[in-house]
Amino acid sequence: PKTLRLILGDQLNQQHSWFRTVDPTVVYVLMEMRQETDYAQHHIQKVVAFFLAMRHFADELRQAGHTVTYLTLDNPANTQSLPGNINELINLQGFTKFEYLLPDEHRLDRQLVELAASLPIETGVADTEHFYTKRDDFAKRFGARNFIMEPFYRDMRRKHGILMESNDPNAQPATGQWNYDADNRNGLPKGFVGPPAREHARDVSDIVQLLQQQGVSTMGTIDPARFLWPVTRSEYLDMLEHFADNLLYAFGTYQDAMAPAEWSLFHSRLSFGMNSKLIAPREVIDRVVAAYWADPERISYAQVEGFVRQILGWREYMRGVYWAKMPAFAHLNFFNHQRKLPHYYWDANTRMNCVHHAVRHSLTYAYSHHIQRLMVTGNFALLTGIHPDEVDAWYLGVYIDAIQWVEITNTRGMSQFADGGIVGTKPYVSSATYINKMSHYCTGCQYDKAKKVNDNKGKPACPFNSLYWDFYDRNRAKLEHNPRIGMMYRVWDKMQPADKAAILQQAQTYLAQLESL
Ligand code: FAD
Ligand code: SF4
16 A cells, blocks of 8 residues: 655645654655646745745655655646646556645645545545644634634633743733733834844755746746745754844834835744744744743843744734635625735835835845835725735735735735724724834935825825825725724814815825826
């Protein structure tokens, strides 16, 4: 008897129990396929990162004594579809069993369930042994109740005894306080120069050439001679050490800060490593918690709590929402937004300095940090009423860490509020005030951050300012009863009718010129 075990590109978990013993009757298969390069228009660095990570992973398995079949994109035997390749392999090599790991994406889950049902041989499915939670834990926990992140996160802290005073199920946090958001989130001081980004540069010309030869359509740019992203487990362990030693101490403080010359600041850049499962969330959390206990003078509790919250809280929470709400989630459009994303999401060619830099970082590095995604590109798309399908397609393509379970919940949910409030309790929108507070963008901008309406003197008004009020005004019926928003309507209602009319008129003018802002 021979078993065929499938490993998807985001299932590169070397610690998995599958690999604990070498079994000569088991063949592992990894495949580069057009069905994966083409389901979205991906950033070229994202495709390169996945293919490279898969190739290294296959080599490491072989070195450990396992038998591996690896189908490159240009292998003539590659049917370019998952069921096609698996059926071919089974027919040609006479496997008697097919096993796969639970995929994290709904699309692949459906495909594999159907494939397994259609195969004439025994099939099996195993957990990826990566997350803290199981797929359906979340739906069981919340049932029909509202999904709220904070209680979920507190339960996770208690359940796993992370930063708690003891392992008792009713224990309190080690410092007596759960949430340090108020201590975090400063803007950068003037003239601030951030730490250099950790790089793992390598030449990837051969893969870039392969993608070109095969006609794979991608977005963004790449320097094939100097690809910076880590793609192996040991490189991600190095990234984690680097983060714990050199960045964690200021992570929370500057978590929301943005500056034109900085692309990753004190962020960990571990998302691709975790999402491809090269590194486990437990390893990351254990390491940062150990760094805190080892040196609480240098690394304050607020920094480490802020970081743990992202992974133990947000990351697991988004996965839970995804499995509880898909596939319907992918069609939600609470505001019925219909516009198309303007061209500058693909070429960064806009006079809005904040959007220019956030998009430029995204196209250059296949990365931007959370606040650039949420409060610049996401905020602008929401204020201008872009269709969530358009916004999702862009986010799913552009970021190296974009896999649907964590992309769509963040984009359609947290950022676009297209779910009407499943993920977030209110839409994340802001005028220039917030962007100016958290960034150095506004000083170099061709728009005036302080103006809501053009007055034909000096710089034109920042588009965010009028669009912000227009957003609230046009969505009044949907938002004014939200207890977290009511105050904004009271501010709006107190403005002079002529001022309000001028702001709404300005917003209409800008919306009509969306492509040329
Ligand atoms: P750090 O700031 O160092 O944070 C550490 C880790 O926390 C991240 O690696 C990530 O695993 C986790 N994390 C932080 N915030 C979130 C969050 N909101 N949801 C889930 N995990 C979180 N993250 C993705 O992994 N893939 C995506 O496709 C993705 N799309 C996003 C789209 C939008 C519109 C927004 C607002 C956020 C998105 N995020 C996504 C969440 C977050 O922006 C990225 O995880 C983060 O920027 C990755 O960089 P980092 O590893 O340096 O993160
Ligand atoms: Fe962005 Fe407006 Fe500031 Fe310019 S002035 S950087 S458009 S927020």
